[in-house]
Amino acid sequence: MTRTLKRLVAAVLLFGLAPVAGADQLLMVRSGQLFPEAMSTLQNALTARGYKISRVQNVDKGLSHTGYRTDNYKVVFYGKAEEVAELAAKHPELIPYLPLNVAIFAERNNTLLVTNRPGVLADFFPDPELKATFMRWEKDLSEVMNEVREAR
Amino acid sequence: MALRYVTLMVFALAGAAQAAPDGAALFARNCAVCHGENGAGGIGVPLALPSFQAAVGDDYLHKTIRLGRPGRVMPPSNLSDAEIDAVVRFIRSWRKQPAPRISAMPIKGDAARGKQLFATHCAACHGASGEGGRGTGVTFSRPRDLPIMPPALNNSGFLASASDGMIRQTLIRGRAGTPMVSFLKKGLKEKDIDDIVSFVRSFEPAPHPEAAAAPEAEKAVLEMDSPYDLAATIENVKRAATSQNFIFIREQALTSGLAPEGEEDPRQHIVYFCNFTMLNTALATDPRVGLFLPCRITVVEHDGKVKIMAINPKRLGKIFNNAELNAMCDEMTRRYLAIMEEATL
Numbered sequence: 494m495t496r497t498l499k500r501l502v503a504a505v506l507l508f509g510l511a512p513v514a515g516a517d518q519l520l521m522v523r524s525g526q527l528f529p530e531a532m533s534t535l536q537n538a539l540t541a542r543g544y545k546i547s548r549v550q551n552v553d554k555g556l557s558h559t560g561y562r563t564d565n566y567k568v569v570f571y572g573k574a575e576e577v578a579e580l581a582a583k584h585p586e587l588i589p590y591l592p593l594n595v596a597i598f599a600e601r602n603n604t605l606l607v608t609n610r611p612g613v614l615a616d617f618f619p620d621p622e623l624k625a626t627f628m629r630w631e632k633d634l635s636e637v638m639n640e641v642r643e644a645r
Numbered sequence: 646m647a648l649r650y651v652t653l654m655v656f657a658l659a660g661a662a663q664a665a666p667d668g669a670a671l672f673a674r675n676c677a678v679c680h681g682e683n684g685a686g687g688i689g690v691p692l693a694l695p696s697f698q699a700a701v702g703d704d705y706l707h708k709t710i711r712l713g714r715p716g717r718v719m720p721p722s723n724l725s726d727a728e729i730d731a732v733v734r735f736i737r738s739w740r741k742q743p744a745p746r747i748s749a750m751p752i753k754g755d756a757a758r759g760k761q762l763f764a765t766h767c768a769a770c771h772g773a774s775g776e777g778g779r780g781t782g783v784t785f786s787r788p789r790d791l792p793i794m795p796p797a798l799n800n801s802g803f804l805a806s807a808s809d810g811m812i813r814q815t816l817i818r819g820r821a822g823t824p825m826v827s828f829l830k831k832g833l834k835e836k837d838i839d840d841i842v843s844f845v846r847s848f849e850p851a852p853h854p855e856a857a858a859a860p861e862a863e864k865a866v867l868e869m870d871s872p873y874d875l876a877a878t879i880e881n882v883k884r885a886a887t888s889q890n891f892i893f894i895r896e897q898a899l900t901s902g903l904a905p906e907g908e909e910d911p912r913q914h915i916v917y918f919c920n921f922t923m924l925n926t927a928l929a930t931d932p933r934v935g936l937f938l939p940c941r942i943t944v945v946e947h948d949g950k951v952k953i954m955a956i957n958p959k960r961l962g963k964i965f966n967n968a969e970l971n972a973m974c975d976e977m978t979r980r981y982l983a984i985m986e987e988a989t990l
Contacts, residue, residue, distance in 0.1 A: 522678055547903045555921060556925060559921040589867075589955050595935075617865035
């Protein structure tokens with residue numbers, strides 16, 4: 494294929510990455526799975542794409558211990574060690590947004606997942622060098638979120 | 646060869662463009678998270694509710710999807726008109742009857758009189774100025790005290806979507822399955838209802854001010870230089886967070902849990918802390934704020950200088966399209982800055 498054609502194909506493929514939630518700047522999905530299953534699906538989908546779960550923050554436990562009522566509510570932090578280290582070294586302004594995270598919480602028999610679109614970070618940090626990274630994250634995360642949404 | 650590829654691609658794209666949009670799939674992807682897979686509602690209106698469907702026309706649904714509700718969680722949609730129509734058809738598929746025909750004619754009532762009636766009959770749920778129910782996250786992950794969030798009637802998205810006739814129908818019929826009862830059954834006359842409609846329409850020139858807030862002016866990151874070394878700065882951040890009524894949770898390297906143990910970069914540390922009362926209030930306002938959790942400040946040594954950094958809640962908060970949350974994010978930004986200033990004094 495010629496270079497022009499390759500670019501055209503790339504543009505079409507990129508255009509074809511349909512957004513998960515319209516014009517929203519958040520990626521939000523509802524999973525029909527119960528919370529434990531949805532959490533498992535999320536973690537498996539992330540690790541299948543080469544990410545490692547660095548921590549699961551038990552927001553619900555903290556709230557319960559201090560006397561507040563809540564359903565299951567966790568925040569999953571994830572990333573790729575080398576990528577995070579490299580970005581932190583070259584673009585320290587990104588550090589407060591690392592590692593990436595997904596909030597996951599129960600709503601009755603469903604589970605909801607929320608995270609910001611990685612593409613939003615391109616507005617926050619307009620350095621052209623970062624754009625490819627944000628777009629790759631957005632693609633991966635859109636796939637992950639769709640996988641959780643469709644899991645039964 | 647290249648021409649063949651281009652031709653094939655053009656045909657493929659043309660075919661895709663002509664295929665009828667799948668309303669069910671679009672709804673599942675874009676709407677179900679808030680409105681429920683079967684329209685049973687969540688933070689969003691229960692779209693399958695027969696009393697809702699009987700009172701709103703397709704035009705109202707289409708405009709609502711297109712415009713969203715600025716400052717009230719629902720974002721505007723970038724779907725094409727054909728896709729929105731497909732979503733509307735899918736929503737209608739839950740009800741076996743055709744969409745009601747709602748008059749598009751303006752209603753001429755007495756807005757001044759309507760204001761008094763609104764204060765007596767509507768303000769308790771919809772707010773004195775039509776600002777809607779508080780606690781936009783009440784139906785997310787929380788005990789459900791309300792089957793529906795009272796809509797903000799002064800919202801520009803609502804006013805642009807709802808015709809006078811639609812508002813009138815809603816007042817006349819009420820919303821069976823929600824706390825809203827028929828105003829005729831409450832003893833009001835049709836003239837009273839017209840007056841209330843005119844008052845609601847009078848909100849139009851002054852939509853919710855928060856909705857128009859421009860986020861771009863805010864920086865995405867809060868940062869300050871520290872005159873202390875890394876270890877002292879970390880301790881200062883912990884102490885300052887505590888003095889600002891946060892509980893210290895833990896401290897860890899940025900790549901902790903990612904890099905093999907012992908190989909984390911010791912020059913990048915995150916200090917986590919929490920104020921559970923604030924957290925509980927924030928989650929009741931918008932449970933999606935998990936992205937902020939737990940509160941954290943990063944201490945970084947870079948090129949021999951120590952810096953403390955945090956996300957700017959005021960900037961990140963704007964992507965939630967929740968005016969009620971904005972005020973909390975402003976407060977969190979103020980608190981972060983207070984901690985950072987105290988830690989670097």
